Amino acid sequence: AQTVTQSQPEMSVQEAETVTLSCTYDTSESNYYLFWYKQPPSRQMILVIRQEAYKQQNATENRFSVNFQKAAKSFSLKISDSQLGDTAMYFCALLQGAQKLVFGQGTRLTINP
Amino acid sequence: DTGVSQNPRHKITKRGQNVTFRCDPISEHNRLYWYRQTLGQGPEFLTYFQNEAQLEKSRLLSDRFSAERPKGSFSTLEIQRTEQGDSAMYLCASSLGVDEQFFGPGTRLTVL
Secondary structure: OOEEEOOOOEEEEEOOOOEEEOOEEEOOOOOOEEEEEEEOOOOOOEEEEEEEOOOOOOOEEOOEEEEEEOOOOEEEEEEOOOOHHHOEEEEEEEEEOOOEEEEOOOEEEEEEO | OOOOEEEOOEEEEOOOOOEEEEEEOOOOOOEEEEEEEOOOOOOEEEEEEEOOEEEEEOOOOOOOEEEEOHHHOOEEEEEOOOOHHHOEEEEEEEEOOOOOOEEOOOEEEEEO
8 A cells, every 4th residue: 555654743943944844655656646735724735846756857846846765765845945934734645546645644844933 | 716616614513414515626627536634634535536437435435425526527525424533624626637636725524
């Protein structure tokens, strides 16, 4: 069975700092997609960044980048120059069978002024 | 705004009552998904549709749960004889094929 593990329940950093959220996963599929979703308090979930497993280059979206280590089944998210608006729950997710998303338990990130 | 919409946003019901939630996906999206999220946890997959066909159901979806997507447009999720353990946020998402899933705001169900 596919699983996604986020080992950091909570993290807190100062505004403008860089923070890295960890995620490991397990899958038997050779090609798959990985995602980081952000869920702000009382607001809906939005996609932050995604990575196709067949691509060796790490995905980057402005201040957000990933470190995708396929052999280690690791998919961490780095947020540079963190902003107050980055405060949210962050979920790592694996697209299973090109159908459903399998989510990790989430990391609650707080950016302090 | 043409994003995914869900109604109602909040539902409080008594144990044993039936409830129905509605999801309107992004209009051109052929796939629609239902997830359940309990407090402090990540969403868990319930079921998904490709057009009007329900292609997969999770073991989480007991016989009391039923979902439909008539004509491949909006979808409804019905829970019969609700139990306190059904209290959760029910999320709907849609996508165009195998692509980013766009989530709605969710329906928060409280069963008293």
